[in-house]
Amino acid sequence: MIHGAQQVAVWMVVAAMGASASAQVDKVTLRFDGLACPFCVYNVEKQIKKIEGVGRDKPVENDLKRGLIWFAWDPGRSFDPEALREAAGDSGFTLREMRVSGEGRVPRPSEAHPEQMRLTASGEGPAEPQGKQDLLLVPDARADRREAWDGLRAYAAADAGQPAAVRVEGAVEDVEGGVEDEGSSWRVVLHGWSPVEYGAVVDAEVEGFTCERCSTRTMAALRALDGVIHAQANHETGHVLVWTTRDNPDVARIRESIETLGFTVTHLHGRAHESAHRDRGGHDRDRGDGR
């Protein structure tokens, strides 16, 4: 069963503080299980092309070996992950992941107007499908202003006002992205994967991370656990997210896995996906508080 609350976040077209910034979904990739042949691909393609934003004339490409189907998204069309999820369900194959690529431009930031860098992403994130969320691109010099939300964190690392990279944490993996300096503005490119189907997400706060190797080891250990779909760890914030197949995750094992590496779990909180989806207004039913 595929739920609707786990789609990857979406770039949109909002700039804060009146600055002229824009961002746009330009490509969507879906990863399926069960696609057995080119004939099957057409079933998916036909369902997808019913969605506004895809269009009947757009080519739909595939990589059957990896279960991938990808297509361009119409410029100017609002991205609708729920419609894509439903179309994938109607196709009779199991959608595992959705990857959204976005591109946008923001005015070159300045110390005087740091908020000009604010992009707004709309859509749903795996952990907190709360509608509109902000993705804030923040120079390293103002790291204290870094904002994030549970499902997706994005910021640009910059040196002396020059963009260097875009980093994404949280719900996405295999992240690629970049920022190009176009003079008066930055061109921002960002995309990443998101699990589409999971039972629960476990949110942990960890002390003891000192470097990127700490978070890498933690992610590797967590991903090796039975029932874990994906794990993300941020060595700078100590924040760890774990997506599990079951809706009642074994938080004790997750805690043990982290602490075996020599770190201290200060907070552990499991949340069933179905309840997160149902209680989208923010009344999640907790599963397994590991405090």
Add this chain to the structure above:
Amino acid sequence: MTVVGTGSARTWLLWGAAALGGGLPSHARAQAPINSDVALQPSTDHLILRQQFRFAQADFEAGGADLDIRLVTSSTTAVYGVRDDFTLLLNVPAVLSRRSEDNTTGESDTDAGFADLTTLAKVRLYRNDFGPTDTARFDLLGGFEIPTGQDAFSSDSVDPIVGGVGTVTLGRHYFSADAQWKFNTAGGDWGEDLLQYDGAYLYRLWPEEYAVGQTTQFNGVLELNGLHWTDGDNELFLSPGIQYVTRRWIAEATVQIPVWQDLDHRPETEFVLGLSVRVQF
């Protein structure tokens, strides 16, 4: 029409309808057997049309007469996906038959017409897609054969059908097994129930590995197709075949060779040739 020989004309005509596709219609996805029904099904609001032509040659000895029988059937199948787990099927067969005596009389006759149509509903009870090209599925199906055919090709009864079909796809390998029971409610001389059972193995001959943008493939097919009537008759075929698969259509060919025949009431099939095209809309 001149009836030759002493065998029941209707008996072998009905045999023809059963042996040449009067069982459940095959429908309609790529990794699917040629001679049997399968678990894969169209997506929601998706229509697949399949046109099969089959040629069979058989012998029938009865009352001292030795009949040479040749049948050509056309089987048109429409498969519609109501939901991703619920499918409706309609199969309309037509039969052209020619019988001739092997002995000195040389008499022959020809008959043609529509046979009984079959309507089926299929419900998917289990689906586990566990890899990019790996899946396991199981469906239950039920429906009726409705006596819409012309007299010589009709059972004259509404015959319920129940069955199940399971498939497993593991990369280049595809396995399926199905069984369907048709309750013949007509009774009388040709009122036997029919069990149709099939096992199939498909192997993706080409490409060895899918390339990015792959739109075609060849499958080699090996099937066992069995028929059992409740009067004790049995027939089992070994059926090699080949499929050419594209995004929108599939062309396939098969030959069915009898490997076991225990027939006291029906003609003995010598071979069956089948050609089929499936197109999805």
